[in-house]
Every structure is written in C-alpha cells, then in structure tokens.
Amino acid sequence: MITTIIVFIIVFGIIVISHEFGHYYMAKKSGIMVREFSVGMGPKLVYYRKNNTTFTLRLLPLGGYVRMAGDADEDDEIKPGTPVSVQIGSDNKITSINTSNKHQLFNGIPVTVVKADLVDKLFIDGYENGDESELKHYVVDHDATIVENDGTEVQIAPRDVQFQSAKLPNRMLTNVAGVFNNFILAIIVYTILAFVQGGVAMTNNQVTVLPSNSVARDAGIKSGDKILSVDGTKTPDWNTLAMELQAKPDKKINVKVDRNSQQKTFTFKTKSQKSNGKKVGLIGISQGIDRSFTGKLFGGVTTTLSTAKTLLAALWSMVTGHFSLNDLGGPVAIFATTSQATKFGVDGVLRFLAFLSLNLAIINLIPIPGLDGGKLLLNIIEAIRKKPVSEQTETVITLIGFGFLMLLMILVTWNDISRYFLH
Template identity: 25%
Template sequence: MSTLHYVLSFLLAIAILVAVHEYGHFIVARLCGIRVLRFSLGFGPQLFSVRFGAERTEFSLAAIPLGGYVRMLDEREAPVEASERHRAFNTQSLMKRSLVVLAGPLANLLLAILLYWGLGLAGTRDFPARLGNVPEGSPAAQAGLQAGDTIRAFAGNEVKGWTDLRWQVVRHALDDSYVDLEVQQGEMEPRKTRILLSGLQIEEKAADPLQQIGLVLPAARISPVLSRPLPGSPAELAGLQENDFVRSVDGKPIAFWADFVKLVSASPGKSLHVLIDRSGRELEIVVVPERVAGDVPRGRVGVAVKIDPDALNRDTIIVRHGIFDGLAHAIEQTWTTSTFSLKVMWNIVTGRLSVRNISGPVTIADYAGQSASAGLEPYLKFLAMVSISLGILNLLPVPVLDGGHLLYHAIEYVRGRPISEAGEVFGQRLGMVFLALLMSLAFFNDINRILFG
C-alpha cells in the first residue's frame, strides 16, 4: 500500500466531510434568505473557482485542504447596499443566525446517520459474539463465562455480533463498574451474569478492550498468508511481501495465523527468524517486532492476514437491519458515539485519559488508508466516525468554532444585545490560541507515534 493511497484516502474523506459541513451552513443560509457570496473547500490561495446560479455564488477549491468556509453577505466584513441589507447575515434574527451556525455540525451528524442506516440496510459481515477460551482470573472468568458462550445482551442492549459487543464494552467502560450480561451456551436457556469493567483502559496503546476483560474470539483456523505490509513497518523493512506463506518462526511450526500473531506479540524488540514460502521457494527472513506499550508490552510487525473469502463466509454472519429499525439503530449509534466522544474529551480534560488519545491529521490519514484498503464498508464506517467527531468538535463552546458562535448568541439572548466587537475579537484570539495548542499537541502525538510507535 503506497503513501499516495493513504494521502488520497485522507483527502477524499476530508473533502466529503468538509463539503457536507459547509453545505449545511450554505443550504440553511439560503433557506433563511441570506445571500451566500462564496462556498470554499479549503483555505488559502484559490486553485479553482466558478460562479453559477441566480446569485452568482462563487464555488472555489483552495490550496489548504484542512477545512472550508461559507462566506455570507455581512456588514461587519464589507459595506452592503441598502437594497441588499435585508439579506445580510448580521441583520437576521437571532434564531436564523443560530440555525445557520448549527446547521454545519448537524449536517455532519446527519451524514453519520445516513451512513450507518445504509450499512444496516445493506448488511455488514461480522463474527458472532461467541467466546473462545476464557483466560483464568480475567473478569470474564470471574463472571462465570465459558468457551462457547454466546453473548446475547450487554447492559440491556441486544448484541448482534462481535463489533457490536466491542462497541458496547467501550461505551460503558468510562462510567460503569459492573455491567449485566445475558449469555447462552448452545441451545440451553439464556442465563444472566455481571462482568467487571473498572480498570479497563481505553487508550491508544492499550490492548483490545475485549481482551482486557477476557472476551476472546474462538481461534480462527486461518492460513498464515500475509497481506501487503504497511509502509515503513517492520514487516516491510524486513522484506516480507504479500502472499508470503509463513512456515515457521524460530523453528516453531506455524499452522494457523493465530500461531504467528501469538509469537510476534510475545516478542517485542526481539529478532525473529521467519521461514516463508514465496511462490514455492522457501526463504528465511529476520524481522524485529516493534514494541507496543501497555501494561504488558507486546510486539507488532505491521502486517495482516490475507483473508480467504470462503473461510470468511464460513466463520462470519451477516448483520442486517430493516428500514425502520435500521434508522432507529443508526440514530442511536450516532447519539451514543457523540456522547461517548464528549465523555472521552471530558476524561482527557480531567486527566482520567491520556492526551495521547488526541490524534492529528497523520494518524487520521493512517486510519483512512487502512480502512480504505480493507474495503468500502470499513471506509464508510470510518467516515461516519470522523463525521461525528467533526460535528461534536465544532459544537464545543470555543470561539472560532461553530459552538463559540452559538455561545455568543446565547450571551446575546441573555443580555438582550450582541456582545461587543472588542469582546468578540478577544474571544476569537483566545479561540485561535486554543486551536493552535490543540493542533500542536495533535501533531506532537502523530510524530511520537511515528518515531516511537
């Protein structure tokens, strides 16, 4: 997978999300009778622009792709003719101005709902929420869970598959200690139990949340055939290639993909002699797994298994929703993801979660490339998640963000008159400082991930 693939996947995602956000501002402004002068994707020097429509609105593409804006007729920016004054943004009622500001973030949330709804109608492939071996002493073992148990409900919510189960665990990890489960063994009657979540780490470097509490998939009998290694990963640097068949590691035979993952995970920073079969020719390649921090450091080489479609179809299920329950599920998914995002932000502010969880454009581009490589379904799920994050971030009461403008409007409603120009300028400067610090931290985390993993 080339760097260009990551960049293009990232730019496509940003273009879609920014276009939807700005279109929300644009269409509501038009509906409120406000004249829109420019609709821009990106900031800085214009690369391309065109005017069309009865009002000759300028639609432009700018050089810096990280954002966009809608410029409306406004007396605070330039003189407005008397005949056009009723169409200026600043002359509108407080309600209309607030609706225009709110429309951008709401458009992002609506996009997420539509994406989740479409995926639910089309059906997504997932593993059933059936457990493999339950580690001794884990919260799952303490809850009496056994290999072969299928989790039917988590905290009162139906569990349709493994992805749904992971989301339920993460969703409740920040504010719950014990959570009720409903499990079933084979054809036996479902039984109820409780599992402990306190101590669960929702950190970038932490192990999978399900594994932390002892919820593990049954060992998949997947052949150890490699997909294309990630750019710059230990696997790529060592010379491993797509379609390589792993025969052994340090002389230990590898029967299934899980065997390879187990050995790599247990060997951070150690040289591993990997015997592979490449088009009928055996080669020995030395690879050093990078260290992934956590309570128990583990190794990672940056390559996934190449999935056999027949094996995937045999071991997975299709999770599908109807029109109405699919819409309800999409709204619920968007709502719970939004509230979870706010909880994460609050826990970062209060120090419960590390600031390392703040990601910048490099990390987002990495996720965009990986999800795009995995297929259309993962990429659309990625778009929905980032669209929610963008919508929620813009609703924060920080000047220069949409939420900051809504804060000004709330103050205007209480005072009976707009905030002073000096006060607004001061707030804008504070907002710019906050965003600059936030972006600096995000870039620092990105660079730290690249250099130290």
C-alpha cells in the first residue's frame, strides 16, 4: 500500500507538472502573467516566489493549476471598509498589500480602504492608522504583490498582463500547451520504455504467440504470422485486431492469417477475462517486437500514435454506442491501476505513466467548458465572430461545464469505489 501511494503521487505529480508547465511556459512567452503555479489542490503547504510567479505545493495530490492574470474566477477587488496593511517602496509607491490576518508585512502601514483599483488605475484611497480626518491616496506599483486571505503572496494583475490582453493566437497556444506537453511526455516515456525493454511492440498485425495458455497456438497460429481478418473484418494493425478480439469473449471465430505470403484460415473459440468490470476476449497472443536501434529510437512516437488511436476509437464508441460509467475512471480507478502497475516493476510504472499522460491529453481536448478543449472552442468562436464571447456568457458556460464535470466525477468515483472495493 505504501509503495502504491508513493508511486501514485510521483506519477500523478510528473503528469500534472508537465501539463501545467506547458501552460506556464506559453503564457510567459505570450506576455501573460502567471500569478501562481500550483502542484496539488486544497490548503497550501509551502510556497516560493520567483520571476513574478508564486510556486505552491498544496495538500491534496489530485491535480494542479496555473493561475493566470485575468482568470474569470479571480476577485482581487478590495471592498470599501476592508482593513489592509501596505508596504511603501523608495519611490512612494505601494509594493505589497496584505489582506490576510495570517501574514504580517514588515513595516506595514495599516490602512482602511475607501476605494481601490488594482487593474487599470493602480491606486488605493484610504484612511491611514484609522485617522478618518485625512483621506490618503496611494499609487500602487505595477509589479506590487498582494497577500491573499490564506496567506499566499501573489502578484497583482494589471490589465496589460492579463490573459485577455494577449493576442488570440497566443491565447489559443497557451490553452493547448498543457495537452502538447502531455503528448511529448508520453513519447519520451514510451521511448525510454523501448530501450528498457530491449525493443518496441510493432503496430502492424504481426503477432507473437504466447508459450502457454494460448488458444491461438493450440489452433495452429505461429509467431510471425500476420492476422489479416477476424470473422471477415480486416485487421491491418494491432489496435484493430485487439478491439475485434476483445469484443468477442467466449465466441467461436474465424481468423485469416498470412504466413510467408500464404494465407491460412483457423477456426477456434476465444477465451475471456474481466477488465474494468466487463468481459473481453483474448486468444493468447501479443504484439511482435522490433529490437532494432531505429525501432527503439522511434518507438516512442509509434507507440504514442498507436495508443492515441486506440483511445480515440474507445472515446468515439462511447459517444456513438452504449455508454457506461465503467468506461471511465477517476482517482480511485487510477489508484487501483497504479497498484497493478507497480507489480510489474519499472516497466509497468513507465507504461502506466505514459498511458495516463496520453489519456489526460486526449480527455482535455474534449470541447467541454472547463477543459482545455472547451477553452479552445471559445477561442475558435471568437476568431469566427471577430470578437470575444462576453465575460458574463463565458462565466456561465464555464460554471455549467464545471458543474457537469463535478457531477460526472462524483458518479465515476462512487462507481469506482463500488467496482474495486465493494464487490
């Protein structure tokens, strides 16, 4: 259990950091201020500030986020009557504003705010030290910081460095940069795996017959054979072949193979096993292995493309066919799968890391508000309309999408608990 927890945190941490770093890097390149880069969710444990960004480690290792200036859910407005303390720099401009009771500014001047603007005009009007006989006007430095209620110090968000102030192409690239990084991470890990394993699985329809418990071997199929079709359905690659076989548990099938340019047909019954709560067919074969240096070097790309094709096909079948919660998995399912992956050592963990990174990339591209794909869709609508969707409309759409995702997450999590621990 301890090993599983450690591996889960490491794997999830690598994927989250890779994804969020994509957003962070592209935002910085686009002139968008990144106020916070958080690993984890919930209460903060520690934070560190560098280059106008606060890097935060939070308690729950279930995700992370990059908080950019101008995010729709941000509220930096300091309401009239709010007591704050401010720090004044050598040029008589405010360099830091403290709104938290948990954090004290060194040499902070107590001020009761009457009016403030931290976006456009950058000022605070208020009463110093409770003296209401004189209203003081303070100019706020463009690069000033604000200490929020939970004690986290972040940069203020002037208009010129906000997300919406960046050019549309830069905003689109920023929105998809996390997905791009997850694809790159999958390629790198699959390439490492190819060298660790001494080869890479071929994506064509050439198979290796397992030495035991193989109905394919018993029927006469041999390693090196290429399976051309299953029950008349052509199987030009491993993904198509695997899906055809998995869809036929405990069924009699006709398999046509190519052996040394000669075609043969075999008829036999598949076996079955449980996978994610449902029966899948299998015949005791595995993918052929390419052990050449070139095969290993480019194995990360070929495996990533092949796996992505399988995931997209599965996603499409969920949309067009019978949808089941068993087709989805949340943190509980990921934890359970981590436990299985650790049993296969480094190979299993690397394979799981690459698959999960690729899975996250594809899911994030779905055009649902709240996901990167939903944000990209709004960007495309803006490009077509020649003007952005109103802030109010975008907020409503995002809240609806977020609500849908939360409801789906609750249902998936409960289904995972029932599937893995109650049955």
